[in-house]
Amino acid sequence: MFSQPVALVVATLSFSSLVAGGLTSPVKFRRADFDSTCSSIASQLSIPNATVFSSNLVTKGTNLTFPEQDPSCVNPTISPTSLVVPADVCRIALAVNTSERSGIHMETWLPRNWTGRFLSTGNGGIGGCIQYADMAYTSALGFATVGTNNGHNGTSGRFFLNNSDVLEDFVFRAIHTGVVVGKDITKAFYGSAHTKSYYLGCSTGGRQGLKSVQDFPEDFDGVMVGAAGNQWANLIDNFSHIFNVTGSPDAVGFVPLEVWKNVVGPDVLKQCDTIDKVEDEIIEDPSLCNYDPSGLVCSGSGDNSSCITAEQAETVKRIFSPFFIGNEFIQSRLTPGAESSPEALGVLLTGDVATFSTEWFKFVVNKDPNLDVKTLGPADWQKNIELDPFNISTFSGDISAFRDRGGKLFAYHGQIDALTPPNNSVIYYNHVSDTLGLSRSQMDDFYRILRISGMFHCSQGPGAWNVGQGLFGDTSPGSDYLDPEKNIVMATVRWVEEGTAPDTILGTKFVNDTNSLGVELSRRHCMYPFRNTYDGVGDSTKPESWSCQLVSDS
Ligand SMILES: *[C@@H]1O[C@H](CO)[C@@H](O)[C@H](O)[C@H]1NC(C)=O
Ligand SMILES: *[C@@H]1O[C@H](CO)[C@@H](O)[C@H](O)[C@H]1NC(C)=O
Ligand SMILES: *[C@@H]1O[C@H](CO)[C@@H](O)[C@H](O)[C@H]1NC(C)=O
Ligand SMILES: *[C@@H]1O[C@H](CO)[C@@H](O)[C@H](O)[C@H]1NC(C)=O
Ligand SMILES: *[C@@H]1O[C@H](CO)[C@@H](O)[C@H](O)[C@H]1NC(C)=O
Ligand SMILES: *[C@@H]1O[C@H](CO)[C@@H](O)[C@H](O)[C@H]1NC(C)=O
Ligand SMILES: *[C@@H]1O[C@H](CO)[C@@H](O)[C@H](O)[C@H]1NC(C)=O
Ligand SMILES: *[C@@H]1O[C@H](CO)[C@@H](O)[C@H](O)[C@H]1NC(C)=O
Ligand SMILES: *[C@@H]1O[C@H](CO)[C@@H](O)[C@H](O)[C@H]1NC(C)=O
Ligand SMILES: *[C@@H]1O[C@H](CO)[C@@H](O)[C@H](O)[C@H]1NC(C)=O
Numbered sequence: 189m190f191s192q193p194v195a196l197v198v199a200t201l202s203f204s205s206l207v208a209g210g211l212t213s214p215v216k217f218r219r220a221d222f223d224s225t226c227s228s229i230a231s232q233l234s235i236p237n238a239t240v241f242s243s244n245l246v247t248k249g250t251n252l253t254f255p256e257q258d259p260s261c262v263n264p265t266i267s268p269t270s271l272v273v274p275a276d277v278c279r280i281a282l283a284v285n286t287s288e289r290s291g292i293h294m295e296t297w298l299p300r301n302w303t304g305r306f307l308s309t310g311n312g313g314i315g316g317c318i319q320y321a322d323m324a325y326t327s328a329l330g331f332a333t334v335g336t337n338n339g340h341n342g343t344s345g346r347f348f349l350n351n352s353d354v355l356e357d358f359v360f361r362a363i364h365t366g367v368v369v370g371k372d373i374t375k376a377f378y379g380s381a382h383t384k385s386y387y388l389g390c391s392t393g394g395r396q397g398l399k400s401v402q403d404f405p406e407d408f409d410g411v412m413v414g415a416a417g418n419q420w421a422n423l424i425d426n427f428s429h430i431f432n433v434t435g436s437p438d439a440v441g442f443v444p445l446e447v448w449k450n451v452v453g454p455d456v457l458k459q460c461d462t463i464d465k466v467e468d469e470i471i472e473d474p475s476l477c478n479y480d481p482s483g484l485v486c487s488g489s490g491d492n493s494s495c496i497t498a499e500q501a502e503t504v505k506r507i508f509s510p511f512f513i514g515n516e517f518i519q520s521r522l523t524p525g526a527e528s529s530p531e532a533l534g535v536l537l538t539g540d541v542a543t544f545s546t547e548w549f550k551f552v553v554n555k556d557p558n559l560d561v562k563t564l565g566p567a568d569w570q571k572n573i574e575l576d577p578f579n580i581s582t583f584s585g586d587i588s589a590f591r592d593r594g595g596k597l598f599a600y601h602g603q604i605d606a607l608t609p610p611n612n613s614v615i616y617y618n619h620v621s622d623t624l625g626l627s628r629s630q631m632d633d634f635y636r637i638l639r640i641s642g643m644f645h646c647s648q649g650p651g652a653w654n655v656g657q658g659l660f661g662d663t664s665p666g667s668d669y670l671d672p673e674k675n676i677v678m679a680t681v682r683w684v685e686e687g688t689a690p691d692t693i694l695g696t697k698f699v700n701d702t703n704s705l706g707v708e709l710s711r712r713h714c715m716y717p718f719r720n721t722y723d724g725v726g727d728s729t730k731p732e733s734w735s736c737q738l739v740s741d742s
């Protein structure tokens with residue numbers, strides 16, 4: 189089914205003088221050899237169905253811009269307009285046809301200081317965008333890194349219209365093709381194959397990682413998935429359903445964004461911030477917060493600055509409650525604390541249908557660019573779930589093939605994520621455990637979920653959210669980032685290569701989220717189902733004052 193093997197033939201290259209070691213000791217190029225190999229490799233690679241455009245040496249400190257990237261891709265944390273490259277790499281750009289009417293653009297960033305490891309990055313949302321910040325980050329950590337455009341350019345779904353091959357790339361083929369080709373380029377470049385293979389992605393990138401675990405268990409040894417957007421059709425439906433709850437800005441119960449931010453947000457904290465015994469704007473375990481907005485209702489008509497109407501309070505209540513129709517579970521609640529996130533205020537609660545849902549219904553489900561997505565209802569939601577093209581829902585519970593070859597799956601989820609509810613990670617985890625009949629300790633052997641308190645979608649937030657999941661403007665992720673106690677990438681490497689599983693990860697909140705300004709808060713995050721618990725006496729900004737407790741009610 190998923191057969192689209194991309195066989196690769198590398199033109200005869202004489203790398204023998206460059207090969208310093210076997211599979212276990214990474215190749216160390218002499219400086220001049222790295223440079224000359226980099227300049228010549230583009231013309232020497234011969235890859236079926238591919239066109240190699242360029243190979244360029246990019247030295248540490250280069251301020252790289254991406255003028256060829258679709259303008260809709262620009263995103264300060266993932267695909268910035270420019271970034272200062274933290275380590276020397278050989279940057280190779282190519283295109284690979286995946287069918288007669290589809291193909292990917294991809295890049296490989298091969299570090300001078302190679303550890304022998306390979307890594308694929310992922311994508312986000314509907315994109316369409318090589319995540320350069322991730323590529324810069326993991327190549328600086330010593331991984332031969334690949335990234336693709338996921339089969340189309342930019343964040344619009346219009347390329348899916350009447351072209352199921354582009355859709356197929358988006359669902360699974362782009363990543364897999366990038367991995368197959370990227371591993372061969374890595375081998376050709378360094379003269380020996382990679383030792384271990386990794387994946388790092390968040391959101392749609394999380395879904396892509398789970399797709400690899402489910403259907404391409406050979407691709408990776410260690411897979412890091414953040415805020416995974418699997419159960420894709422459900423998520424897309426959920427965005428449409430949320431709009432049904434918020435209504436348009438002219439609806440009677442509509443809650444304006446500034447009310448969410450300035451009235452509801454503070455009231456949530458008032459009720460729930462100190463459940464964990466620390467007043468720090470971090471609700472350590474939001475599952476304990478049963479927020480009730482009724483105290484905000486005023487007798488008059490509501491002024492949207494200190495009080496709201498009963499109808500608005502009803503909207504708030506529905507957003508913060510799991511949604512059922514009869515006995516049928518329709519949607520996880522918005523987690524209290526998530527209402528103030530950029531995703532809630534920018535995407536979810538705006539009084540318009542979230543862009544992911546809009547693109548998907550227009551270009552995939554209804555195939556009608558002029559569709560009025562505000563009119564969607566249960567019949568459309570059902571149609572979407574039944575369509576599930578190429579199994580994009582990515583919800584297969586049998587990942588035994590991945591486990592049996594020693595694969596490790598490291599999931600992480602911000603506990604105040606508004607876009608992909610943290611509950612989703614638990615739902616999939618439970619599905620795997622039920623499908624394979626595994627106890628929690630058996631799951632622990634190969635699959636763990638890190639619960640990051642005070643983190644929004646993939647990064648940012650009031651909590652100690654930086655766990656080494658990306659670069660975030662840091663231009664020198666060298667030594668400090670190599671500590672597996674606080675870096676999920678290196679923790680996963682240690683798990684895969686030394687068998688030491690991570691029990692906690694020390695998260696960091698930098699002052700103004702700027703590494704060079706120093707640390708504001710550190711907290712050791714726990715793995716599901718453990719809950720981080722304050723000792724009641726110590727400095728709450730220090731990790732020693734907290735411990736992971738197993739609790740029955742989470
Ligand atoms: C890729 O596909 C395009 C369009 O079908 C074609 O023109 C091009 O020659 C193909 N490239 C390779 C390397 O096969
Ligand atoms: C990198 O280049 C861009 C565009 O030319 C510029 O806006 C940015 O300030 C530069 N960054 C640094 C750190 O110099
Ligand atoms: C997609 O972007 C790449 C650069 O990343 C560019 O070379 C290619 O032409 C673009 N494709 C289309 C269809 O615009
Ligand atoms: C190259 O592309 C063609 C057309 O899509 C396909 O039939 C063929 O299998 C591809 N070749 C390889 C080696 O992937
Ligand atoms: C090369 O990588 C190793 C292992 O990751 C690291 O210890 C060393 O500091 C790196 N060297 C340079 C020059 O970056
Ligand atoms: C897509 O296909 C449908 C019928 O299958 C057709 O009506 C429509 O015009 C096509 N749209 C585009 C943009 O090709
Ligand atoms: C929400 O759904 C109900 C029931 O299908 C419908 O009557 C109502 O018009 C919808 N509201 C919005 C804002 O879509
Ligand atoms: C409060 O916001 C709602 C929804 O936008 C609006 O209908 C209402 O007029 C506002 N009330 C005041 C007093 O501004
Ligand atoms: C919303 O997502 C959940 C999974 O989190 C799913 O069970 C539910 O069916 C979805 N709702 C709709 C309307 O599809
Ligand atoms: C989490 O999902 C389950 C369905 O698997 C649902 O019963 C529960 O209410 C959801 N919890 C939250 C907090 O949304």
Ligand SMILES: *[C@@H]1O[C@H](CO)[C@@H](O)[C@H](O)[C@H]1NC(C)=O
Nearest residue numbers: 189190576577578579580584
């Ligand atoms: C989706 O997955 C199911 C079960 O794993 C499989 O039977 C089915 O063929 C797949 N469908 C597609 C379109 O890939």
Ligand SMILES: *[C@@H]1O[C@H](CO)[C@@H](O)[C@H](O)[C@H]1NC(C)=O
Nearest residue numbers: 698699700701702704705706
């Ligand atoms: C952090 O940001 C705030 C608000 O932008 C600013 O007032 C403050 O000076 C910054 N702190 C530092 C140490 O730069």
